[in-house]
Amino acid sequence: MQTMQLKLEAYIRDYLQLWDFYGVIQVIRQGEVLFENAYGYASLEFGIRNEIRSRFSLASVSKQFTAFAIMQLYDAGKLDIDRSARFYVPADMPIDESITVHHLLSHTSGLYNYYNFENDFFAGYNRTDYSRDDFFRHYINKKPSKPPGLVYDYNNSNYNLLAWIIEQVSGVCYADYMRTHIFEPLGMTDSDVDDGCKPIQNRSCNYAKDFDKTVKCPYYNEKFSIGAGAIVSNCDNLYKWFMCLRNRRLLSPQAYARFFRVNENRYCYGLEHHRVYGTDCYSHGGDHLGISTYVQHFFDEDLCIIILSNNETIHQYRLGQAIADILHHVEVEAPVRHKEVPMSESELEMYCGTYLKRKIEVEVHSGKLIFTRFAGNLHIELYPVGEGEFVRRHSDQLHPYKIKRNEKGELTFFGYTRESPGS
Secondary structure, eight states: OHHHHHHHHHHHHHHHTSSOOOEEEEEEETTEEEEEEEESEEETTTTEEOOTTOBEEOGGGGHHHHHHHHHHHHHTTSOOTTSBGGGTSOTTOOOOTTOBHHHHHTTOSOOOOOOSSSSSTTTTGGGSOOOHHHHIIIIISSOOSSOTTTOOOOOHHHHHHHHHHHHHHHSSOHHHHHIIIIITTTTOTTOEEOOSSSOOTTBOOOEEEETTEEEEOOOOOGGGGTTTSOEEEOHHHHHHHHHHHHTTOSSOHHHHHHHTOOOGGGBOSSSEEEEETTEEEEEEEEEETTEEEEEEEETTTTEEEEEEESSSOSOHHHHHHHHHHHHTTOOOOOOOOOOOOOOOHHHHHTTOEEEETTTEEEEEETTEEEEEETTTTEEEEEEEEETTEEEESSSOOSSOEEEEEOTTSOEEETTEEOSEEOO
16 A cells, blocks of 8 residues: 555656646545645735645536436436426527437537637637527527437537526526535535636636746636536535445435446546446546646545646646556556657748637747637647647647648648648
8 A cells, every 4th residue: 555655646746747737636545545735826926825625616527516416306307318408498498309308418419519619609709798598599509510319529518508407497596506406415515606706715716828927817707617617616525526426325326327327438427437447437527728627436446536727737637547547556657748859940930820810820939839829818839749740838738739731732730721821
């Protein structure tokens, strides 16, 4: 046990020496804390450092709570998850009647996915005042891209709709439902739903890198994350949540069987399932502006791994996997950065240009290659690791970006052809 803990501590120490991590890591097995520590700042402005009790935005780790609330309503006989979701959404949301609640829960609805580069949702619409009806009309009420039930397509629209179903069926707002039916019964007093307005005590602010400087993340109206994100919590509360799921509290055995049933792409309801180390792992991550989160639940082993971050420097899935490997006596390679391949400024300039106006632009600044996002408001330094291959300088990246020529000899980035070369 001591040897394993030393390996765990050494790996995490070596990994975090590579990255300017803000956040917390906690590992608990059979009630024993194997590792926990807090890093970086909750508030750079006030010099407040993160603590293990700090509260973080969970991003998509929130989805499992939304799915659980739906299963509570199912348990209470207030909805049928195999019936058309159109019976349960508000009357002014005329979604395709062939889409069931199950399709929304399992990301197999086929709904239009507004999370893409072409769309103006990010850094545009998502900064505006929230109107549920306008949001639905502009980004969700579109012809489904695929027939329901055929293809897995991870899509926040599914969980936005599930939140509105919770409100419609329960008669209370989403935040009140979560507090009354999940957070309070489990003693999760440090958990809340962020609406972008109310102050949340001990909540860590989200940061990003602009060039080589740490900056506050671009503004995002959290009301648009309803159901799909927006929950704020901490390690203590997420361990209580783990214990709820492990001990099968607040739901019937039948509801739990459906909640954990594996669907397309190993997705259950708000959780992914993997069979590893001879046991079952249920996990989910979250990525958003300044947010990197990951939880892993090994119920049979009574093992809970939590990673919460308020900046974007780590690859939380790589780190979480390494932690799980070490705990299961699997040898892991020492953490390293991608090796930089020297390239002259003139060689870097060959990749510059506009690939998608105001959204994907590549420039050279002071001899460094810069990927410019959000209409020029965020500048991400890239460095070369191979011919046409680049990674972010200040955050861990598993697979390099590729800026390659297509069959016509045109440069492409993220699948977009360069519209105009850089000046």
